[in-house]
Amino acid sequence: MAQVNVPVVRNILQANERIAAENRKRFDEAGMYVINVMSSPGAGKTSLLEKTIDGLAGRVKMAVIEGDIQSSYDAERIQRKGVQAVQINTDGGCHLDGNMIQIAMDSLDLDGVDLLIIENVGNLVCPAEFNLGEHDKVMILSVAEGDDKPLKYPLMFQLSSVLLVNKIDLLPYIDCSIETIRERAHQLNGTQQVFEVSCRTGEGLEAWFAWLENKIREQRKARAE
Amino acid sequence: MAQVNVPVVRNILQANERIAAENRKRFDEAGMYVINVMSSPGAGKTSLLEKTIDGLAGRVKMAVIEGDIQSSYDAERIQRKGVQAVQINTDGGCHLDGNMIQIAMDSLDLDGVDLLIIENVGNLVCPAEFNLGEHDKVMILSVAEGDDKPLKYPLMFQLSSVLLVNKIDLLPYIDCSIETIRERAHQLNGTQQVFEVSCRTGEGLEAWFAWLENKIREQRKARAE
Numbered sequence: 156m157a158q159v160n161v162p163v164v165r166n167i168l169q170a171n172e173r174i175a176a177e178n179r180k181r182f183d184e185a186g187m188y189v190i191n192v193m194s195s196p197g198a199g200k201t202s203l204l205e206k207t208i209d210g211l212a213g214r215v216k217m218a219v220i221e222g223d224i225q226s227s228y229d230a231e232r233i234q235r236k237g238v239q240a241v242q243i244n245t246d247g248g249c250h251l252d253g254n255m256i257q258i259a260m261d262s263l264d265l266d267g268v269d270l271l272i273i274e275n276v277g278n279l280v281c282p283a284e285f286n287l288g289e290h291d292k293v294m295i296l297s298v299a300e301g302d303d304k305p306l307k308y309p310l311m312f313q314l315s316s317v318l319l320v321n322k323i324d325l326l327p328y329i330d331c332s333i334e335t336i337r338e339r340a341h342q343l344n345g346t347q348q349v350f351e352v353s354c355r356t357g358e359g360l361e362a363w364f365a366w367l368e369n370k371i372r373e374q375r376k377a378r379a380e
Numbered sequence: 381m382a383q384v385n386v387p388v389v390r391n392i393l394q395a396n397e398r399i400a401a402e403n404r405k406r407f408d409e410a411g412m413y414v415i416n417v418m419s420s421p422g423a424g425k426t427s428l429l430e431k432t433i434d435g436l437a438g439r440v441k442m443a444v445i446e447g448d449i450q451s452s453y454d455a456e457r458i459q460r461k462g463v464q465a466v467q468i469n470t471d472g473g474c475h476l477d478g479n480m481i482q483i484a485m486d487s488l489d490l491d492g493v494d495l496l497i498i499e500n501v502g503n504l505v506c507p508a509e510f511n512l513g514e515h516d517k518v519m520i521l522s523v524a525e526g527d528d529k530p531l532k533y534p535l536m537f538q539l540s541s542v543l544l545v546n547k548i549d550l551l552p553y554i555d556c557s558i559e560t561i562r563e564r565a566h567q568l569n570g571t572q573q574v575f576e577v578s579c580r581t582g583e584g585l586e587a588w589f590a591w592l593e594n595k596i597r598e599q600r601k602a603r604a605e
Binding site: 195196197198223224225226228229247249276277278279280281284297299300301303304306307308309310322324325328329330355 | 420421422423448449450451453454472474501502503504505506509522524525526528529531532533534535547549550553554555580
């Protein structure tokens with residue numbers, strides 16, 4: 156069965172790479188910085204988006220594409236923050252792909268937008284395999300998931316420029332070592348930027364905001380040149 | 381792209397159903413009760429297995445099939461408990477399928493085994509779509525993932541006979557309502573058995589053990605008849 160499936164999967168991935176490259180061109184022409192936020196279910200993707208909207212308010216114009224199998228719950232959370240958001244429902248699909256992003260972009264007014272955040276389906280496996288044209292993949296790991304996750308889901312760690320270790324306020328109540336996460340993630344990806352944060356208490360988020368604003372500034376500069 | 385993929389996916393699912401039915405026949409002939417344990421990464425599948433091994437020690441003969449993308453970390457945890465375990469590495473694959481179980485069974489001595497536990501890849505989406513021949517699908521939801529999960533990952537809730545709501549010792553420190561989880565899960569699956577547990581403190585596990593032993597007893601009875 157695996158053999159039968161391989162060529163099909165390869166064709167799908169190649170088609171996706173072509174579409175992702177088109178998306179990337181469009182992002183760059185607009186001078187818009189784009190991140191693809193991925194994690195397990197419930198690691199805090201939407202909470203991070205809410206905090207990031209608050210943290211960059213008044214300085215950065217944002218838009219959000221929400222990916223979920225079903226429901227528009229997350230897009231509604233973002234819209235309540237006054238940021239335009241469109242919801243993709245994959246209807247059973249376990250990841251977003253480049254084509255979905257192309258369609259979703261048509262529902263957004265991207266004029267003057269500095270930062271587009273794509274929130275992927277909650278899944279630590281499949282979303283890593285599909286480029287969307289984003290400039291950076293950003294992953295979140297909740298400390299409640301444990302420090303063995305880099306061993307078991309290596310691709311996501313290898314491909315993500317940023318690792319946000321979230322829910323650090325829970326550390327006193329669980330068996331999880333941030334040092335172990337850092338060591339194991341570093342073995343997979345030596346250039347990965349790691350931030351220890353709590354979206355609940357706000358701890359550590361300023362460093363993430365600063366990293367993000369620097370990236371947005373660089374992309375704005377490229378547009379101006 | 382989705383259209384191109386649909387017939388291939390359908391064929392794969394049909395082939396899998398056929399193999400799953402063969403597995404089921406083999407399980408029943410051996411009088412062995414089999415569960416397929418699924419959850420997001422880090423919700424506590426392996427911890428539940430460790431606790432279940434301790435809880436049923438001396439009364440039930442068990443074997444375990446571990447599914448992970450990479451590493452043999454989980455099978456080693458089980459073997460340290462003195463239970464035979466075989467590790468499947470899916471090498472990137474996001475779920476187990478019937479064929480993998482058939483191959484893994486050949487590495488186990490299943491003579492006299494009452495309970496076979498299959499621990500699936502950590503993923504709240506794809507594993508639900510592939511029957512392995514199991515008698516019951518058992519899902520774990522960590523309260524740290526939040527009470528909106530039934531809205532966003534409905535298929536897993538619809539198909540699982542049992543929902544173990546784990547890590548209830550964290551409830552004082554997070555924003556999550558067990559009542560909301562129960563209500564939303566019930567809307568998707570009115571016959572689902574729900575257990576509130578903490579694998580860390582042991583709270584609530586006795587009810588789960590009793591449920592499991594009852595199932596094993598029924599299957600033994602069927603074998604004897």
